[in-house]
Amino acid sequence: TGSLEGQYARKTGRLVSLSEQNLVDCSDEEYNNHGCAGGLMDRAYVYIFLNGGIDTEESYPYEMKQGKCRFQRKDVGASLTGYVRIVPRNDEKLLEKAVAFLGPVSAAVFAKLPNFRFYAEGVYDDQGCSEFDVDHGVLIVGYGTTEKGQNYWLIKNSWGTKWGDHGYMKLAKDANNVCGISSLASVPLV
Incomplete structure (x- = not known):
């Protein structure tokens, strides 16, 4: 989430803390990521893009374990248009x-x-x-x-x-x- 936080801050002037737990829970096997067992950022970017964003850390805090996906569109903190x-x-x-x-x-x-x-x-x-x-x-x-x-x-x-x-x-x-x-x-x- 750090790179997206940085790019979002550079574009908007606002630093928003984004939810790692959102990625752990939701960017999973379907995206060839493995929750707490690991994954790669490019695959997380695809999830964020297709999902229409990622929730804020405040709305979806880190739990140090994989759980059920609880993404809420109303809590999106940032989105992306792609990656390089x-x-x-x-x-x-x-x-x-x-x-x-x-x-x-x-x-x-x-x-x-x-x-x-x-x-x-x-x-x-x-x-x-x-x-x-x-x-x-x-x-x-x-x-x-x-x-x-x-x-x-x-x-x-x-x-x-x-x-x-x-x-x-x-x-x-x-x-x-x-x-x-x-x-x-x-x-x-x-």
């Missing part, structure tokens, strides 16, 4: 331009490694982290360089503020597409 993929894949320079000029970008990463799941600080740079088996959506909100000169992506995860650095991770940038960060990235169109 950042292509060619594996092009971190193009991804950098997208983040700089378009704002927050949704991306899929490989998140199954224990050291990813238990990340706490620093720049994550595990070259054993697959660039092909992406299985988890994150939000790229920026990029930077450490004092030691290591480039990184600043990503926001959906696992809450107790994960990582208050819900964020610095993921190695320009380092052979670590965890597949530039393999499947996209931005919704508002």
